[in-house]
Amino acid sequence: xxxxxxxxxxxxxxxxxxxxxxxxxxxxxxxxxxxxxxxxxxxxxxxxxxxxxxxxxxxxxxxxxxxxxxxxxxxxxxxxxxxxxxxxxxxxxxxxxxxxxxxxxxxxxxxxxxxxxxxxxxxxxxxxxxxxxxxxxxxxxxxxxxxxxxxxxxxxxxxxxxxxxxxxxxxxxxxxxxxxxxxxxxxxxxxxxxxxxxxxxxxxxxxxxxxxxxxx
Ligand SMILES: Nc1ncnc2c1ncn2[C@@H]1O[C@H](COP(=O)(O)OP(=O)(O)OP(=O)(O)O)[C@@H](O)[C@H]1O
Numbered sequence: 017x018x019x020x021x022x023x024x025x026x027x028x029x030x031x032x033x034x035x036x037x038x039x040x041x042x043x044x045x046x047x048x049x050x051x052x053x054x055x056x057x058x059x060x061x062x063x064x065x066x067x068x069x070x071x072x073x074x075x076x077x078x079x080x081x082x083x084x085x086x087x088x089x090x091x092x093x094x095x096x097x098x099x100x101x102x103x104x105x106x107x108x109x110x111x112x113x114x115x116x117x118x119x120x121x122x123x124x125x126x127x128x129x130x131x132x133x134x135x136x137x138x139x140x141x142x143x144x145x146x147x148x149x150x151x152x153x154x155x156x157x158x159x160x161x162x163x164x165x166x167x168x169x170x171x172x173x174x175x176x177x178x179x180x181x182x183x184x185x186x187x188x189x190x191x192x193x194x195x196x197x198x199x200x201x202x203x204x205x206x207x208x209x210x211x212x213x214x215x216x217x218x219x220x221x222x223x224x225x226x227x228x229x230x231x232x
Pocket of ligand 1: 026027028029030031032033034035057058059060061109113126127128129133
């Protein structure tokens, strides 16, 4: 996913996943043979958010953090009054990430999705959308010149939780009023129920996705 001389910017939300990703990539940059540029970018959605802990975190890691101010909250909740706002919010956020990455001259955008996220997306797409698909570890967008990478895709969420606790990462509570009330949260609950009935099924679903990714 990362090659010598790459310019990689991490989408940093302040949640445990992207904090772990930023932390891991900064270690990779400092202690491996791989020479690449690393920065972080946080999208300010336009509601009350205090990003000072993120600036301090990045300062300690010695990587630049850029903040992109947007009006996503206003667009999604007031102007459009979306009934199902998550899709639009995520689309606008991705657009803001890509534009700012381009402006900074960075061509790889790293996101904090992990294996459990990939399975939840598979369940979302298949049970609600009728599509047997999830996201991919690497997606090249030729028009924008940006490649999206998901370096944590082979990690389980429980590993990320324990790393974020062990390293005392400054995890921020989600500012979204719909946090834990989304369709994705329903899939999380469904997956927990499936695990009770078929222990280990999440790991098997990740293996199934891996073989698809390796073919594709
Ligand atoms: N406000 C934001 N600014 C920058 N990047 C973001 C932002 N929100 C999400 N991202 C990026 O998109 C990824 C997936 O976002 P999602 O909303 O699904 O968060 P998540 O699975 O709860 O992850 P996290 O724990 O990092 O918030 C995040 O891991 C992060 O890399």
